[in-house]
Amino acid sequence: MEAKSERIESLVRQLIVELGEDPNREGLLRSPARIANSLQFLTSGYGVDIYKLVNGACFAQETTSMVILRDIEFYSLCEHHILPFFGRCHIGYLPSGRVFGVSKLARLVNVFARRLQLQERLTEQISHAIMDAVQPIGVGVMIEAQHLCMMMRGVEKQDAIMTTSSLLGSFRENVATRQEFLALINRPRP
Numbered sequence: 001m002e003a004k005s006e007r008i009e010s011l012v013r014q015l016i017v018e019l020g021e022d023p024n025r026e027g028l029l030r031s032p033a034r035i036a037n038s039l040q041f042l043t044s045g046y047g048v049d050i051y052k053l054v055n056g057a058c059f060a061q062e063t064t065s066m067v068i069l070r071d072i073e074f075y076s077l078c079e080h081h082i083l084p085f086f087g088r089c090h091i092g093y094l095p096s097g098r099v100f101g102v103s104k105l106a107r108l109v110n111v112f113a114r115r116l117q118l119q120e121r122l123t124e125q126i127s128h129a130i131m132d133a134v135q136p137i138g139v140g141v142m143i144e145a146q147h148l149c150m151m152m153r154g155v156e157k158q159d160a161i162m163t164t165s166s167l168l169g170s171f172r173e174n175v176a177t178r179q180e181f182l183a184l185i186n187r188p189r190p
């Protein structure tokens, strides 16, 4: 059986032909291999076991202050056009005895971003994964992103930024908590 990357390579070669190009032209000769590699990397989130990632990433800690990690850069692919959407993700949660290692929080974003995605679903998958992993009192995730499928084609809106949020637990129920989260992620950068 052919390796997966070889199968993707041959599909890309076929696609290049269908688009009216010559895959044997010098500049395109190695493109199918490059595209196969890059697509596999950009969708490598499917192969990651969330439970394994989260295990060993969480620590017991008695704190009741809100934890915020903002401006986590991410790159994803929209599932409708397989074109990039990218931007920043802001995460906040109110711990209840357990906290996340900071780098693992950023890694969690990558695992879900490196799939064929919808921004709405990406936002919710991140918030639910944090809820499951450290069972905090509440979680808030906000994503601001630009979509190339909207910028390069379709409505051709270059400056539109889409914002999605997912609020769970006290972030949904408690107005003061929600306001604290919004204030912290909107503060000017130091």
Ligand SMILES: [Zn+2]
Binding pocket: 078, 079, 080, 081, 082, 083, 147, 149, 150
């Ligand atoms: Zn799209």
